[in-house]
Amino acid sequence: MTDNRKIAQEIIEAVGGKDNIMSVAHCATRLRIMVKDKEKIDQPKVEDVDKVKGAFFNSGQYQVILGTGTVNRIYEEVEKLGVESSTKAEQAQEAKKSGNAFQRAIRTFGDVFVPIIPALVATGLFMGLRGLVMQEQILALFGLTPADISENFILFTQVLTDTAFIFLPALVAWSTFRVFGGTPTIGLVLGLMLVSPALPNAWGVAGGDVELLKFFGFIPVIGYQGSVLPAFIAGVVGAKLEQQIRKRVPEALDLIVTPFLTLLLMITLALFAIGPIFHIVEEAILNGTVAVLKWPFGISGLVIGFLNQMIVVTGVHHVFNLLEIQLLEKYGYNPYNAIITCSVAAQGGAALAVGLKTKSAKLKALALPSSFSALLGITEPAIFGVNLRYMKPFIMGLIGGGAGGFFASIFGLKATGMAITVIPGTLLYLNGQILLYLLVNVIAIATAFILTWLFGYSDKMREEINQ
Structure with missing residues (x-):
């Protein structure tokens, strides 16, 4: 029996067996399970399964975090074991029946805007690359000035950057x-x-x-x-x-x-x-x-950077897609992105501190990849698999997000796009802001890391939780 087959079997047993599963789907990082009775789920048992980075209920689904690539292989094994599969769209229709009116409204809002985001991400990257190419210092490397750029080239870049918003x-x-x-x-x-x-x-x-x-x-x-x-x-x-x-x-x-x-x-x-x-x-x-966003003295960045990942935990963060789209359309830049990037990076910093400080091989194997995942802009493994489980690392991550957001606001950072953060997000700051962007991320990560290392985690906490 392959490791993935064994993991699939253990997950099925931990959520109450095949009889308790209505359907299974998956997204980029998570196995999404619709269950008949959530009281039959053995949460500690699920979290103890190898390769599982956390599990939680959201949008009417039990979501098991496995990570990019891994989730596809586990899903295939679950299907082979005879569990009924469904598409994300089918599960979304079923999930709409659960939750209160506000949760259902936000979920629907996300369903509308999430499919549009890839086009806007590409547009933001085009804007960033145009900003890089048009900088005098870059043009000077090729012996050119802005006056040497042909109108046809400008027209070509406008097609790339303006079409999605028009x-x-x-x-x-x-x-x-x-x-x-x-x-x-x-x-x-x-x-x-x-x-x-x-x-x-x-x-x-x-x-x-x-x-x-x-x-x-x-x-x-x-x-x-x-x-x-x-x-x-x-x-x-x-x-x-x-x-x-x-x-x-x-x-x-x-x-x-x-x-x-x-x-x-x-x-x-x-x-x-x-x-x-x-x-x-x-x-x-x-x-x-x-x-x-114009609140003085960096207050806006401090508040938004601190609160952002709390909003992510509630699952209603998709509502901010509308605001980012509006900012880009109206002004051609997005100051919100740099602030939330800091909140994402800080959760990675907190998980990194846990991973380096713990003596538990299993927690190390969970926390270190989760921290790297956060640096790629995906915080769910770090939040649900590590930081929220011990709570203090999550709080230290919030403080780090506030610190980084404060400086992002003070420096007036403005992204050329949306929806990508931390390492991939560097592409949105190629218009002369890249060093400041890296600096605010380092501030966020370092603050969360140091606070978590000093006050946010000890193996004694892990032993108390696992008792």
Whole structure:
């Protein structure tokens, strides 16, 4: 029997056996198990299984952290042992039935925005690389100046960096229709209508070069390039409207009538009601976020850096995707990223201290890889497998995050993108900020490491917890 087969068997037994498992799926790092009775789960037994870096309940699923690559192999063995598998989407539909209204709303919000993030990550990297290439010092290495750069090259870089944000409403409406049960392509077309060239360009209006349209003398109508909230609300309403129309239209006419009525009614509603109202709401949210990020003396970085990983533990951190997208669209930079990067790095620093200080071979084998995982931007193994288990390392990690966030705010660090942090996140600071970015990460890691080493962990704590 292979080690992975043995691990799969032990996990199945620890969660109550095959009879207690409804289905199993997996993501990049975790085995996601839907169970019938969570009281049958033997938590210590699960955590004692080899290669398991932690386990917890979230979003109606029992999630076992195994790490990138390992989870795929264990999942294959679980399937071979006859446990029913399901896709993440199927499990998400089942999980939506669990949790309170707020948890379900945040989960749905994440389902909408998470699929869009890869495109925005790529765009952020393109922005960072353009910033690097356009620096005078870099150009000087090739005997060039900014004046030597051709307009065609500039145009090429604009295609790379601007496209995702110009058509952002189309991406948001497509994903929202998909999540709320509509036809994704209808959502895509609705989103494209919101940025139609026939409408006054939003950026042109903001710059004073283009006049917005006034319908009926008082309703402002513009394009919604880079806008998020109007497209999201239009997507929710549109998906529900499509479902209602489809119920009432004869099957023979469904292909023609349903998309026609859905798009006609929704673009009317989106341009004349949803768009103007929620654009104001979106601006208010953005202005509020910017006001917090501008709190003086580094207070904003201290508070956000300290609290961020607490929010991650609750599972509602996806709501901040909206804020980061808005910051990038409006200003072309993202000061939030550097602060949360420090909070991520600090949890890695705390786990590293535990791994180096403990004499337990098993805890060492868990904590050291978990700390490296955090340096790649994935904190779940460090948080749930190590730091939260002993609590004090988690708190020291929060303090380290606050310290790093404080200096990130003081230095005014601004990322060119979102969604990647710590080591991968260096690509977002190639516009002359890389040394300061590395410095704030070192501050966060060192603070959490030193505090954990001195006050946050001892093997006596491990023995007391394992009794």
